[in-house]
Amino acid sequence: MSNDRTFEKNVSLNTEFMRYALEHPDILDQIPNSARLVFLPEDDPELCKRNLEMAKAHPDGNRPIAYVRMKKVPQVQTVMVTVPEVEIVSRV
Numbered sequence: 488m489s490n491d492r493t494f495e496k497n498v499s500l501n502t503e504f505m506r507y508a509l510e511h512p513d514i515l516d517q518i519p520n521s522a523r524l525v526f527l528p529e530d531d532p533e534l535c536k537r538n539l540e541m542a543k544a545h546p547d548g549n550r551p552i553a554y555v556r557m558k559k560v561p562q563v564q565t566v567m568v569t570v571p572e573v574e575i576v577s578r579v
Contacts, residue, residue, distance in 0.1 A: 500526040
């Protein structure tokens with residue numbers, strides 16, 4: 488996988504993570520301040536392996552590393568639609 492492709496995929500994972508964090512801010516309580524996030528996508532073993540290798544090959548001083556496993560799960564959403572109801576009233 489090229490460096491550009493790795494970068495693109497990680498940017499996408501970061502976007503997904505931030506979107507999730509906006510909806511579930513409590514997840515941020517689990518991450519130490521100034522931690523390095525390393526995304527480990529379960530559906531992309533090649534990227535997962537590469538991110539682990541990069542994290543190990545480029546330590547960043549004493550900053551903690553937060554490994555973020557990214558899973559795809561089905562999401563069910565309720566969508567409201569307008570359904571017309573017709574009532575026939577006979578004239579009497």
